[in-house]
Amino acid sequence: DQQVKQNSPSLSVQEGRISILNCDYTNSMFDYFLWYKKYPAEGPTFLISISSIKDKNEDGRFTVFLNKSAKHLSLHIVPSQPGDSAVYFCAARGAGGSNYQLIWGAGTKLIIKP
Amino acid sequence: DSGVTQTPKHLITATGQRVTLRCSPRSGDLSVYWYQQSLDQGLQFLIQYYNGEERAKGNILERFSAQQFPDLHSELNLSSLELGDSALYFCASSVGGGTSGREQFFGPGTRLTVL
Numbered sequence: 527d528q529q530v531k532q533n534s535p536s537l538s539v540q541e542g543r544i545s546i547l548n549c550d551y552t553n554s555m556f557d558y559f560l561w562y563k564k565y566p567a568e569g570p571t572f573l574i575s576i577s578s579i580k581d582k583n584e585d586g587r588f589t590v591f592l593n594k595s596a597k598h599l600s601l602h603i604v605p606s607q608p609g610d611s612a613v614y615f616c617a618a619r620g621a622g623g624s625n626y627q628l629i630w631g632a633g634t635k636l637i638i639k640p
Numbered sequence: 641d642s643g644v645t646q647t648p649k650h651l652i653t654a655t656g657q658r659v660t661l662r663c664s665p666r667s668g669d670l671s672v673y674w675y676q677q678s679l680d681q682g683l684q685f686l687i688q689y690y691n692g693e694e695r696a697k698g699n700i701l702e703r704f705s706a707q708q709f710p711d712l713h714s715e716l717n718l719s720s721l722e723l724g725d726s727a728l729y730f731c732a733s734s735v736g737g738g739t740s741g742r743e744q745f746f747g748p749g750t751r752l753t754v755l
Contacts, residue, residue: 530682532682568748569644569730569732569745569746569748569749570683570730570746571745571746615682615683617683627696627698628683628685629682630682630683630685631682632680633682
C-alpha cells in the first residue's frame, strides 16, 4: 500500500527552464510534507517542506504547492540549474500515533540538460 | 557532510549470515533513525531510538534489531539474511525525539549485498 506516490521515475529539463516534480498521497491524515534531494553516494538532504494548513511555501528557487482536495503536491524549481540534477523524494508525516514516521515516495530522478 | 557517519560503506555477505551496521549521529543529536531503501523504492522507515530508548517502530522485520548505546551511536543487526535484504541502509539523526523531517540529517548509507 503506497501512501505516497511519485509516478514519474525520471524527468529531463533544459537548463534555465522550470522543473516540476509531482507527488500524490492517499492518507488525508498527513499533516506535513517534505521534499528531499539526494545525490549519488550521499544520503538525502532536506530541501523544503509545507504544512497541511498552507497551500504554498517558497524558498529561493524552490516552491512547493499543496492541493489538499486533490491530495497532490508539487515542487517547482525555477530556473533549473545543472546542480539540481539529483533524485528528489517526497515524504509525508503521519499525525497522531504515527507522528514519528515519515512515509516516502520512490523518488524522481531529475536530469538538467545544458 | 551531514555529520552523520555510517560504517561500513559497503558490505557483501551470503544468505543466512548476520551483519551489523553502525551509525554515529551528529554531535548533540539524541535521536537515531534507520531506513531501508531497496532498488527503485522509497525509503522505508525501520526504527527510531531516542536517547537510548526505542521511540518508534516501522516496517522492521523480526530478523532485524537495533539498539542505541550510552554514547548515542546505534547499531542495526540483520540476521538470517535473505537475497531480498540487499538494499541501502540509511541512518539519520536529529536533536529531538519528534520529527518534522526538517531536522533529520542523513548519513551516506551502507550498501548491503546478499549473495
